[in-house]
Amino acid sequence: MMVLALLTLLLHGALTGLFYAFSMSVMPGLNAIDPAQAEAAMRSINRKILNPWLYIAFMGSPLAALAAGIVGGSMWFYAAAAVNAVGSFLVTVAINVPMNNALDAGTMSYQEYAPRWTRWNTIRTVACAAGLVLAGVGLTTL
Template sequence: MGIAVLVAATIAAGLVAGLFYAYSISVMPGLARGDDKTFVEGMRGINIAIINGWFMLAFLGAPLLAAVAGVLHLNAGATLWWVVAGFACLLATIVVTRAVHIPLNDALDAGRDGYAELRARFESSWVRWNVLRTVVSLAGFGCLVAALVSRARA
């Protein structure tokens, strides 16, 4: 049971890290090429589309599954520490999203100023914090991969 939960946590973490990586290398650079209206309306559409069961399953499921995997590996030495590190990174990803990205997204969605003003208050901060979120989620995924390797060697 413990290995199945760890594998599921690792897959979910990989999906989340891949999503944020895709934002970093394609979505945001692609939107940046558009004019202010295209950028703002594009992000507003993405903010609506991203809130769905598949995203939430991976985004919230990864740290939850990592926590369960940690409990199931309490006596597993190095494997446990890799799981704990992965969980901490995945939790940090949620914290950054909640503390930075959601308020920025909400302000963009509610904003009634001109497109240029909305974009100016949003884009650079959102992109900068997404780079951090990408690195932290990738670290969480890497830690869970290391936990799987550690477990396989045990």
């Protein structure tokens, strides 16, 4: 159980850090350059980020938390899984990915994309951080 709880904490921390880095440095950095360059860079980032390391953290966070809740019987891990599933997974699938696709297809300008995408990414960051805290509390109750 301890290994599963620590894995949950690690995955939530990795995902929180990824989303945080985008909101506090990547997007402001892109916003400081020419919009056409920023758009090209974001398209490249969106393509390159789709790799096994992302999927491990993105899919693994809520699944590990759910598994830790089942194995350990702790509501804290169930709560971490729920917050992550709604605030990270659902927001990503319903909002951020469609925006990425629209940017890639040229149906959304970078000027439209950046503020909205960053706002929703910050929501993902907060949700993942909340999941991290919940998993941390769950770990202390083992």
